[in-house]
Amino acid sequence: MMSLIVVGAIVLAIALGYKTRINIGLFAIAFAYLIGCFAMGMSPNEVIKLWPLKIFFIIFSVSLFYSFAIINGTLEKLSEHLLYSCRKFPHFLPFAIFFSSTLISALGAGYYTVLAFMAPLTLLVCQRTGMSMIVGAMSVNYGALAGANFVSSQSGIIFRTLMMGAGFSEEDAFINALGIFISTAVIPLLVITGLVFLTGHAKTMKESGFSIDKPRAFDSKQKTTLTLTLVMMLLVLAAPISAILMPDNETITFINSKINIGLVASIFSVIALMLKLGDERKAIASLPWSTLIMICGVGMLISIAIKAGAIDQLSSWIGTNIPSALVPVAFGVVGALMSLFASTLGVVTPALFPIVPSIAANLGIDPMIIFICIVVGAQATSISPFSSGGSLILGACPSDENRRDLFPQLLFRAAPLGFAVALLYNLAITFVL
Known part of the structure; x- marks a missing residue:
């Protein structure tokens, strides 16, 4: 009952x-x-x-660090550069939108944030190129989802934490989450390929005469933010991957046992604040x-x-x-x-x-x-x-x-x-x- x-x-x-x-x-x-x-x-x-404190802390800490890349325009600038690189091949724009959304989401922007600034840009591209809004919408949505599912991004972290809460070891949770990411990255490529090349969209976009203005270069804060983000991702990924590849190495096992993405992200947030990469109040408000x-x-x-x-x-x-x-x-x-x-x-x-x-x-x-x-x-x-x-x-x-x-x-x-x-x-x- x-x-x-x-x-x-x-x-x-x-x-x-x-x-x-x-x-x-x-x-x-x-x-x-x-x-x-x-x-x-x-x-x-x-x-x-019963409040899941571990999930709360990890999402809070990781999102706080990644928010600096959002509020200082690093991720938005990155998306503009990625789309600009595809200007001579308009029929590949759906793939550019997908990979841009995936990369930006994997770098920590998260599903909702990526849609918030990539969806308007994508629908504008649809108007200018004749690309179907369905193709554009599915490309940006699939990309935002796949990137967020990456093992060190928002959804991937939540999946891993829920799995560990269900009784799985950290290594097993990592492998399972990696399987989810790979699957949600493969499916979109199959769908987008079918929509573009089997429905006539490729020909329509080739004939559209699409053009896009060259975006401005990254400023010093944005370059530093991007570097910090990549360093943090490499740091939190290197330990579990090394532990899976070399499970009998005591040093790697010890280091992996001390790595926690929430705590690592907290340190990087302090570094970002010390380097004045963004306003603390805006970063907290954007969580x-x-x-x-x-x-x-x-x-x-x-x-x-x-x-x-x-x-x-x-x-x-x-x-x-x-x-x-x-x-x-x-x-x-x-x-x-x-x-x-x-x-x-x-x-x-x-x-x-x-x-x-x-x-x-x-x-x-x-x-x-x-x-x-x-x-x-x-x-x-x-x-x-x-x-x-x-x-x-x-x-x-x-x-x-x-x-x-x-x-x-x-x-x-x-x-x-x-x-x-x-x-x-x-x-x-x-x-x-």
Whole structure:
């Protein structure tokens, strides 16, 4: 009975958040308190301790450092240079948009930030080149997602932390997260290639006569910011990769055990402030506070669900009612349906990742495959106009007429296409790997 109450609370929190446009995390915190204290007999302090402090600290620290590259214009300037480099090959612009978005997102801008300044630029490029808005929208959305999924970027860090919270070692979480990144980088290339070369878009863009003004050079602060960002990424990636390649080396194992991306990012934030690469107040104000509240609030409610036994019951139901070969694919479909109305980071992965260990162990499935299927499925429908990605792209439209034209295209073409390709990919890795 208690499990049903908690599951109902999760569904109700998502529905209320979608209906009222109030952060889902706030509803989740309220339900965690009411159910935990008054239905399960927990003390208020026990409920407060369910706040996922580790996830909060890591996202806060990493986002704070990466925010300097946003507020001083480094990442926006980088995107302009990358697009300018493709000016003589307009039919490759969708790939330039995808790789630009991926790189900038991987450098720490995160999914929402990349869409905020890349989507308007992309839709403007669509107008000037005759490129389909669907092609442009999917290119920038896929790129922002793939880059954010990189193991040292925002989504990748969240995935790794959730996996470790579910009982996986740091090395296994790193490998699983790397598998997610590779998958979400391969799928877009397949989709974009098909859209460009199999639908006539390449010919249209070749004949467009597209031109773009040469962007200004990076200033000294932007060069320093870019250097610091690359150094930090290399530092936090070198240790775990070395530990995987040389697991018996005691020195590397020791160093890897002392590397924490949140703490490293804190040091680099201090360096950035000492070098005056950006204003401290602006950097703090630009942090993804709404995302933090949503992820941590839902995390509290999911912890209540775990204590109530809901996760174990759901795992048992899936293990006995769905053919084992189709379990990863089923997870992908569920993730896609949830993502139509809820956040992948804030709702889908915190709700589904804790189920994976027991399912994988009971059915003898590689947990990486299930993790990949969940994220691939969830992010396949993120371009829906009812989801955060699609709504940001619609908001970037230069006119109401463009917005009216793009809405049905996102809903009836882009989202179904993304879902179909994700489903095929999940089927392929489930039966091939």
